[in-house]
Ligand code: FES
């Protein structure tokens with residue numbers, strides 16, 4: 001079957017089998033390998049992408065379910081320069097091996113779209129579906145809050 005999506009702002013189409021998972025469509029058909037596969041069973045969150053702005057685990061959806069929708073992957077964050085969430089993960093040492101990082105950043109971005117000043121608990125709740133095996137969570141929480149502060153300062157600067 002044919003699946004049409006807008007991914008990171010570009011219209012893309014591919015022929016897939018009905019059983020193709022969204023994560024395989026993104027990685028294999030669209031060659032966007034920044035979206036990772038870990039557990040393949042909805043537990044680890046490394047396959048998280050934004051579907052119409054909402055975090056989804058792309059190993060838990062069929063590709064055809066995304067037909068006609070807008071997807072953002074980690075490749076869509078950088079726009080010339082690092083997105084504030086990428087810069088904050090770098091600055092706050094929010095990653096080590098980086099395997100969980102694309103999913104963590106996209107979940108963080110979605111949270112900050114609702115709330116630029118989340119508490120520790122709010123960040124921890126937002127990332128509760130995402131596992132990190134190496135960094136520990138403190139710096140990830142700090143990175144998301146730092147990105148929120150950056151975005152908030154940029155917004156105040158723009159409206160001043
Ligand atoms: S690979 Fe999708 S949740 Fe682990």
Ligand code: FES
Nearest residue numbers: 096097100132133
């Ligand atoms: S940085 Fe290695 S799994 Fe999170």
